[in-house]
Amino acid sequence: QTVVTQEPSFSVSPGGTVTLTCGLSSGSVSTNYYPSWYQQTPGQPPRTLIYTTNIRSSGVPDRFSGSILGSKAALTITGAQTDDESVYYCVLYMGSGTWVFGGGTKLTVL
Protein backbone atom coordinates (compact mmCIF):
# COMPACT_ATOMS: atom_id res chain seq x y z
CA GLN A 1 0.00 0.00 0.00
CA THR A 2 1.31 3.40 -0.99
CA VAL A 3 2.21 5.74 1.84
CA VAL A 4 2.56 9.48 1.35
CA THR A 5 5.28 10.81 3.62
CA GLN A 6 5.58 14.19 5.31
CA GLU A 7 7.81 15.47 8.07
CA PRO A 8 5.88 15.09 11.35
CA SER A 9 6.99 18.48 12.57
CA PHE A 10 9.02 21.49 11.58
CA SER A 11 10.00 24.73 13.22
CA VAL A 12 10.74 28.10 11.64
CA SER A 13 11.54 31.53 13.00
CA PRO A 14 9.26 34.44 12.16
CA GLY A 15 10.41 35.88 8.85
CA GLY A 16 12.27 32.72 7.97
CA THR A 17 11.83 30.32 5.10
CA VAL A 18 10.77 26.71 5.44
CA THR A 19 10.23 23.95 2.91
CA LEU A 20 7.89 21.08 3.73
CA THR A 21 8.04 17.99 1.58
CA CYS A 22 5.66 15.30 0.37
CA GLY A 23 7.10 12.00 -0.81
CA LEU A 24 6.15 8.45 -1.60
CA SER A 25 7.14 5.32 0.27
CA SER A 26 8.00 3.88 -3.09
CA GLY A 27 8.87 5.99 -6.09
CA SER A 28 9.04 9.68 -6.89
CA VAL A 29 6.38 12.34 -6.83
CA SER A 30 5.90 14.07 -10.16
CA THR A 31 3.41 16.53 -11.55
CA ASN A 32 1.40 13.51 -12.70
CA TYR A 33 0.31 13.08 -9.10
CA TYR A 34 -1.20 16.60 -9.11
CA PRO A 35 0.05 17.37 -5.59
CA SER A 36 -1.99 19.81 -3.57
CA TRP A 37 -1.40 21.35 -0.16
CA TYR A 38 -3.76 22.27 2.66
CA GLN A 39 -3.49 24.24 5.86
CA GLN A 40 -5.56 23.25 8.88
CA THR A 41 -5.97 24.95 12.22
CA PRO A 42 -7.66 23.21 15.18
CA GLY A 43 -11.40 22.80 14.85
CA GLN A 44 -11.49 24.05 11.27
CA PRO A 45 -11.75 22.30 7.92
CA PRO A 46 -8.66 22.36 5.74
CA ARG A 47 -7.96 25.33 3.52
CA THR A 48 -6.47 24.83 0.08
CA LEU A 49 -3.14 26.55 -0.46
CA ILE A 50 -1.65 25.03 -3.60
CA TYR A 51 -3.02 22.72 -6.29
CA THR A 52 -1.60 20.92 -9.32
CA THR A 53 1.91 21.30 -7.91
CA ASN A 54 2.32 25.05 -7.95
CA ILE A 55 -0.91 26.98 -8.49
CA ARG A 56 -1.91 29.14 -5.55
CA SER A 57 -5.55 28.96 -4.56
CA SER A 58 -7.52 32.19 -4.62
CA GLY A 59 -6.62 34.51 -1.77
CA VAL A 60 -3.49 32.61 -0.71
CA PRO A 61 -0.54 34.94 -0.04
CA ASP A 62 2.37 34.67 -2.45
CA ARG A 63 4.70 33.70 0.39
CA PHE A 64 3.32 30.18 -0.17
CA SER A 65 4.67 28.38 -3.20
CA GLY A 66 4.67 24.83 -4.48
CA SER A 67 7.16 22.88 -6.53
CA ILE A 68 8.76 19.53 -7.20
CA LEU A 69 12.13 19.23 -5.48
CA GLY A 70 13.99 16.13 -6.48
CA SER A 71 11.66 13.20 -5.88
CA LYS A 72 9.17 15.05 -3.71
CA ALA A 73 6.53 17.74 -3.88
CA ALA A 74 7.40 20.74 -1.79
CA LEU A 75 5.61 23.61 -0.09
CA THR A 76 7.80 26.60 0.65
CA ILE A 77 6.79 29.38 2.99
CA THR A 78 8.93 32.47 2.53
CA GLY A 79 8.78 35.05 5.31
CA ALA A 80 6.86 32.87 7.77
CA GLN A 81 4.38 34.61 10.02
CA THR A 82 3.03 33.51 13.38
CA ASP A 83 -0.37 32.98 11.70
CA ASP A 84 1.26 30.25 9.61
CA GLU A 85 1.51 28.00 12.65
CA SER A 86 -0.75 25.13 11.54
CA VAL A 87 -0.76 21.58 10.32
CA TYR A 88 -0.01 21.24 6.61
CA TYR A 89 -1.20 18.31 4.55
CA CYS A 90 -0.32 17.24 1.07
CA VAL A 91 -2.46 14.93 -1.02
CA LEU A 92 -1.56 13.04 -4.17
CA TYR A 93 -3.83 11.76 -6.89
CA MET A 94 -2.94 8.09 -7.27
CA GLY A 95 -4.97 7.45 -10.39
CA SER A 96 -8.03 5.23 -10.76
CA GLY A 97 -10.11 7.82 -8.93
CA THR A 98 -8.21 7.66 -5.66
CA TRP A 99 -6.28 10.12 -3.51
CA VAL A 100 -3.90 9.61 -0.60
CA PHE A 101 -3.14 12.22 2.04
CA GLY A 102 0.16 12.52 3.80
CA GLY A 103 0.24 12.35 7.57
CA GLY A 104 0.62 16.09 7.94
CA THR A 105 3.40 18.39 9.17
CA LYS A 106 2.87 20.44 12.30
CA LEU A 107 4.61 23.74 11.72
CA THR A 108 5.72 25.81 14.68
CA VAL A 109 6.65 29.44 14.15
CA LEU A 110 8.81 30.74 16.98
Place this chain on the structure above:
Amino acid sequence: EVQLVESGGGLVQPGGSLRLSCAASGFTVSNNYWSWVRQAPGKGLEWVSVIYSAGNTYYEDSVKGRFTISRDSSKNTLFLQMNSLRDEDTAVYYCARNWNYQFDNWGQGTLVTVSS
Protein backbone atom coordinates in the same frame (compact mmCIF):
# COMPACT_ATOMS: atom_id res chain seq x y z
CA GLU B 1 -22.78 31.97 -1.65
CA VAL B 2 -20.94 28.66 -1.82
CA GLN B 3 -21.74 26.48 1.15
CA LEU B 4 -21.51 22.81 2.07
CA VAL B 5 -23.36 21.63 5.16
CA GLU B 6 -22.88 18.10 6.45
CA SER B 7 -25.33 16.36 8.74
CA GLY B 8 -26.23 12.89 9.94
CA GLY B 9 -23.33 12.18 12.26
CA GLY B 10 -23.79 10.76 15.71
CA LEU B 11 -23.11 7.84 18.02
CA VAL B 12 -23.58 4.36 16.59
CA GLN B 13 -22.66 0.91 17.84
CA PRO B 14 -20.09 -1.24 16.03
CA GLY B 15 -21.77 -3.05 13.17
CA GLY B 16 -24.37 -0.32 12.83
CA SER B 17 -25.21 2.02 9.98
CA LEU B 18 -25.36 5.75 9.43
CA ARG B 19 -26.15 7.97 6.47
CA LEU B 20 -24.34 11.26 6.11
CA SER B 21 -25.68 14.12 4.01
CA CYS B 22 -23.96 17.13 2.50
CA ALA B 23 -26.28 19.86 1.28
CA ALA B 24 -24.66 22.08 -1.33
CA SER B 25 -25.51 25.63 -2.25
CA GLY B 26 -23.74 27.66 -4.89
CA PHE B 27 -22.81 24.46 -6.71
CA THR B 28 -24.78 21.97 -8.75
CA VAL B 29 -23.97 18.61 -7.21
CA SER B 30 -24.56 16.63 -10.39
CA ASN B 31 -22.15 18.79 -12.42
CA ASN B 32 -19.17 18.34 -10.12
CA TYR B 33 -16.94 15.73 -8.55
CA TRP B 34 -17.43 15.26 -4.80
CA SER B 35 -15.43 13.51 -2.12
CA TRP B 36 -15.79 12.50 1.48
CA VAL B 37 -12.67 12.99 3.58
CA ARG B 38 -12.46 11.96 7.23
CA GLN B 39 -10.30 12.83 10.18
CA ALA B 40 -10.07 10.63 13.24
CA PRO B 41 -9.70 12.51 16.55
CA GLY B 42 -6.20 13.96 16.77
CA LYS B 43 -5.18 12.33 13.49
CA GLY B 44 -4.61 13.32 9.90
CA LEU B 45 -6.89 13.55 6.91
CA GLU B 46 -7.96 10.43 5.02
CA TRP B 47 -9.70 10.41 1.65
CA VAL B 48 -12.70 8.08 1.74
CA SER B 49 -14.66 8.20 -1.50
CA VAL B 50 -15.43 10.21 -4.62
CA ILE B 51 -18.33 10.44 -7.04
CA TYR B 52 -17.75 11.87 -10.50
CA SER B 53 -20.26 13.91 -12.43
CA ALA B 54 -20.74 10.91 -14.74
CA GLY B 55 -21.66 8.82 -11.70
CA ASN B 56 -18.46 6.78 -11.35
CA THR B 57 -17.63 6.06 -7.75
CA TYR B 58 -14.35 5.10 -6.06
CA TYR B 59 -13.44 4.15 -2.51
CA GLU B 60 -10.51 3.86 -0.17
CA ASP B 61 -9.72 0.19 0.39
CA SER B 62 -10.80 0.02 4.04
CA VAL B 63 -14.35 1.18 3.26
CA LYS B 64 -14.94 -0.74 0.04
CA GLY B 65 -18.06 -2.87 0.30
CA ARG B 66 -19.19 -1.03 3.45
CA PHE B 67 -19.65 2.58 2.34
CA THR B 68 -21.65 3.90 -0.62
CA ILE B 69 -21.42 7.42 -2.00
CA SER B 70 -24.38 8.81 -3.90
CA ARG B 71 -26.13 12.05 -4.77
CA ASP B 72 -29.66 13.38 -5.22
CA SER B 73 -29.85 16.03 -7.92
CA SER B 74 -33.33 17.14 -6.89
CA LYS B 75 -32.06 17.92 -3.39
CA ASN B 76 -28.61 19.04 -4.56
CA THR B 77 -27.22 16.81 -1.87
CA LEU B 78 -24.38 14.32 -1.54
CA PHE B 79 -24.66 11.24 0.66
CA LEU B 80 -22.45 8.66 2.30
CA GLN B 81 -24.16 5.49 3.43
CA MET B 82 -21.97 3.76 5.99
CA ASN B 83 -22.69 0.17 6.96
CA SER B 84 -20.89 -2.37 9.15
CA LEU B 85 -19.27 0.47 11.05
CA ARG B 86 -16.11 -0.20 13.02
CA ASP B 87 -14.41 1.61 15.88
CA GLU B 88 -11.78 2.86 13.45
CA ASP B 89 -14.43 4.68 11.41
CA THR B 90 -14.80 7.18 14.24
CA ALA B 91 -13.93 10.55 12.71
CA VAL B 92 -15.14 13.91 11.55
CA TYR B 93 -16.43 13.43 8.03
CA TYR B 94 -16.03 16.31 5.59
CA CYS B 95 -17.59 16.62 2.18
CA ALA B 96 -15.48 18.49 -0.34
CA ARG B 97 -15.71 19.45 -3.97
CA ASN B 98 -13.07 18.03 -6.24
CA TRP B 99 -11.90 20.41 -8.90
CA ASN B 100 -8.73 20.13 -10.92
CA TYR B 101 -7.47 17.22 -8.79
CA GLN B 102 -7.78 19.19 -5.57
CA PHE B 103 -10.38 19.62 -2.83
CA ASP B 104 -11.31 23.27 -3.20
CA ASN B 105 -14.37 23.72 -1.01
CA TRP B 106 -15.00 21.97 2.29
CA GLY B 107 -17.89 21.70 4.68
CA GLN B 108 -17.50 22.10 8.43
CA GLY B 109 -17.74 18.36 9.00
CA THR B 110 -19.96 16.01 10.98
CA LEU B 111 -18.71 13.76 13.77
CA VAL B 112 -19.30 10.03 13.62
CA THR B 113 -18.56 8.07 16.78
CA VAL B 114 -18.60 4.28 16.65
CA SER B 115 -18.66 2.86 20.15
CA SER B 116 -20.52 0.39 22.28
